[in-house]
Amino acid sequence: MAPIEPNAPSQKPAPPILYSFDSSDDLSKKLADFVIKAQNDAIERRNKFTLATSGGSLPKMLAKYLVGRTDNALRWDKWEIFFADERLVPLDHEDSNYQLCHQEFFSKVPELKRSQIHTIDESLLDDAEELSDAYEKQLVQAFAGKEAVRNPVFDLILLGMGPDGHTCSLFPGHELLTEQDRWVAPIEDSPKPPPRRITFTYPVLNHAHRVAFVLAGEGKQEMLSKCLDQPELGLPASRVRPSPPGDIYYFTDHAASKTTQYAKSEFKL
Numbered sequence: 001m002a003p004i005e006p007n008a009p010s011q012k013p014a015p016p017i018l019y020s021f022d023s024s025d026d027l028s029k030k031l032a033d034f035v036i037k038a039q040n041d042a043i044e045r046r047n048k049f050t051l052a053t054s055g056g057s058l059p060k061m062l063a064k065y066l067v068g069r070t071d072n073a074l075r076w077d078k079w080e081i082f083f084a085d086e087r088l089v090p091l092d093h094e095d096s097n098y099q100l101c102h103q104e105f106f107s108k109v110p111e112l113k114r115s116q117i118h119t120i121d122e123s124l125l126d127d128a129e130e131l132s133d134a135y136e137k138q139l140v141q142a143f144a145g146k147e148a149v150r151n152p153v154f155d156l157i158l159l160g161m162g163p164d165g166h167t168c169s170l171f172p173g174h175e176l177l178t179e180q181d182r183w184v185a186p187i188e189d190s191p192k193p194p195p196r197r198i199t200f201t202y203p204v205l206n207h208a209h210r211v212a213f214v215l216a217g218e219g220k221q222e223m224l225s226k227c228l229d230q231p232e233l234g235l236p237a238s239r240v241r242p243s244p245p246g247d248i249y250y251f252t253d254h255a256a257s258k259t260t261q262y263a264k265s266e267f268k269l
């Protein structure tokens, strides 16, 4: 009998799980617990932890309770970090998501080696297609090795959401919303500056073990409600629905989740 593909999209995606915390500080604390649980599960399964992150307000909230811990909960040597989206600028540019993550997070973790952080190839900045393909190759190496796999299965992907409902660099109405083949794609007409970027596509987002949106503050209310209460609108963020056994989580504070009618779940690991 042919082996069952672990990420064959045969079942319906699980409904989103919404957590709401008193404050963004509390959110950061629980997010750290969640990341550590994902790390431990991943190490037990495959002896490494693959994480992808975005830019925006996320890196700061992520770092808050992960750096400077004294409980030995973090196994930094097992981490392999990717960017769910990146801007096509040099890595030391203020618009670079790598630079932001470096300032807020990586530079505070001396145990993390540079080789564990997968950045874009700066020598290819002039050619978005080539740069995107080269970044995809880094995913292929990390997830497929010598075997062919249909899709990479990240242990955890952390995402933000913009005021237009975009996530990664997947914007409303853009042709990349229907991309089915590439794992990483270039975009040169991003409505949010800077215009030239690369982004993970849905085939990557929707095959992860866990994807979590991290949303704090009143400014997220409207889009959170639209995503959870009106998925039929098809906003880019609400299209992130990992195939079983993957799960999608929304980590919010009460300010962000004030208006959604969607049922909140009790946070447990």
Ligand SMILES: O=C(O)[C@H](O)[C@@H](O)[C@H](O)[C@H](O)COP(=O)(O)O
Pocket (backbone or CB within 6 Å): 054, 055, 056, 057, 058, 085, 086, 087, 097, 159, 160, 161, 162, 163, 166, 167, 168, 169, 192
């Ligand atoms: O490269 C980007 O444009 C960001 O990664 C973007 O996708 C971000 O996650 C959202 O715009 C939310 O940003 P905030 O968290 O700052 O609101």
